Amino acid sequence: MSASANVEVNINDCEKPDPKKLVAFEAFVADGGLIEPHDWMPEAYRTLMLRMAEHHANSEIVGALPEGEWITRAPSLKRKLALTAKVQDEVGHGQMLYEVAQDLGKSRNAMLRDLITGVTKYHNCFNYPCPTWADVCMIAWLIDGAAILNQGTLAHGSFGPYTRTMRRINMEEAFHFKHGEDMVLTLMSGTTKQKHMGQEAFDRWWGPSLAFFGPNDRPDERERPAMKWRMKTATNDELRQKFVNRFAPAAIATGLVINVCTKDDSGLVTSATPDPLLKLDEESGNWNFTQPDWDEFFRVIRGNGPCNKERIALRRFSYEQGEWVRRAILNGSTTNNKKIS
């Protein structure tokens, strides 16, 4: 459900490529060419692409958890079905992205183990709590909405398996988003209690949505590998502005107020005041807005967020509980005659 184009690789740590091959590679990619797993690629490209796919896959299977809490509590038959399908899709996205990463040289088991032992990371927005049904609605509208803006660009990336996977993912994201819109619009035209629930959930998720696109752009953003090698085709700030331009007037139209919020350690809002900067600049067509709380963002991403430990604990529980099953269907043996091609 989310993109991981902000994963970093230190090029200098990677094997230096043949300069001629590198020039040809970069020209091919700049021209819109697509790379397949058995093509020659600089080691740095392979490493970066693998990390991106791995981070994205991790984000999908962790992202499945907060909304998964609400599957059994969905308040209508249609919502029950749709939410189950959405979370199922996220597992499917994780599965497909782990296959992409595995084809770049790291086994799924190694990736799952690195995730649950904290070696690798996942998208920060899933470290926030999902305390009410309205949070499910807002996640589907705002976070999936943000992901779509991000992922539309990723479908035009340079690595064949990843772009093919993104096309399938985007098709399902479209459903997630439409369903999110349906839930939010229903909530905000409902009872007073529902509207209140909606506003409170919006207050919790507006900030994480803005932060979804990653930190503010560095001055050399376009020269960095991710953009140079077409793994990422728009900058963080560009996408963030696009998001606000789209969602601010939409939120206002539903009756929501866009607040600047402070949160406590458990991710619950302690104060909410209308964003003083929020205004459409008629000339540029852009909405001015208050940046998300970047201090809070970095605190959370470093492991001190409200749900970091819970998310990983549940992933670990699932993995450990399932080990006997995986072993059994491999006929109880830890040696495997079948080799991956």
Add this chain to the structure above:
Amino acid sequence: MMTSPRINPPKQTGDLSFPEVDSFPIWEVFTQKRPTKEHVHAGSLSAPDASLAQQFAREHYGQDQVCISLWVGARSDFLAVDGKQDTYELFVQWESGDRHIHIGTVEASNGQDAKSKCESQFLDDKPFFSVWSISASDLTVIDEKDNLIWRTTDQTYRLASGYSRVVRKKWDAIREAEAVDAYQEEDLKDTF
């Protein structure tokens, strides 16, 4: 009272206490949407054997849109150059970035023979990126006629098309049409 691990998962830390089993082999899945269309590569999956691969294929690659036929085979079999005399199904990936697509069937003595015959008999001298072949005896075929794939109960609850009209109506009730048009411009177009 049931305590769900979702509410309070046990918080283990440190190294995992067991070694993981080896990875499962990889399987490739092809799907067909309509009788007049060819089978197209849908993706890969990991499974220990053909029967679970088939089950997983149906539920993961047969449910995103209408699907009338699924073909599942081990990746190693699609890539194999050895093998035996058999009928082989042939697949071509024309350019990098494309999906493999079924292009024909041929009698061949092994994988290499099948791939060569694919090049000489089915590709019209056009440049291509990669060719796969698989012997019929290694390919699992699921045909909806005897083995339902796409469900008969209404699946629109899990498709964008199940919501687009009603969502548009709800937006129109609270915003000007122009504003909704501008807002919806970012919708993923190739899905509607």
Add this chain to the structure above:
Amino acid sequence: MKELAEHLQTPMINLLLSIADDKLFLGHRNSDWTGIAPILEADIAFSSLAQDDIAHASVIYELINTINGQDPDQIAFGRTADEYLSASIVSTSDSFNWAAAIARQFFCNHFDYIRLQRLSTCEWEPLASLAKRLTTEQAIHIEHVSSWVVHLGTGNEESASRMQEALDVYAPLAVMLFEKPEGFDTLVDDGVLHQPDDFFATWKQSLHDVVSSAGLTLHLDQIASDFSGGRSGQHDEDFSSSLAELHAVFNEDPAAKW
């Protein structure tokens, strides 16, 4: 026949509720695995089956709506505990033990398959055609779950022992699926339902065929003729937990639209 005589309406509603409630609660339990099952691909597959069950329940509630005009969501969510007619096995906790989930699924899916297959011959046309359609989907379920029983039974010693234990724990609950809802005999006596006596034997046989391929054993005793359980609205603690989850948001305002 397309119309139900008035005296058959309540018996038919009870029958439909018993089927739909079984599926609703089984789907409800199984959907909770989505995202945390042992293998990603199995997670996706298992979730499909859970969605099927809830979708089946939905279309059956819609069929009830054609009889009594009640909104399907109100039927699904708006009853008190003693008005639900599901058998206890469908809402029994599996404690996130995969073998338990498979065992519960195994008994219920095979039961549902035969139940639906037999209802395809009923005289009330709307139910007959619906049952026929759902039977083809149910066939997918029994294929899946039977494959898992065999995989676990023949996997290794540990998996065989876990699978056997799960079968042993659920077998006494599984037979309670056969409790008839009130009015069932009226439907049979009036010729609406054709119910040969061999339902239990057929079910037992289909289970045994799989269990023996899996190298496991199964012992099933029929319930007493006066047994009174889920189909009479009498439910246990696990059911109460499931119902509490089902109602958690809905009950905040049963009249609200979500």
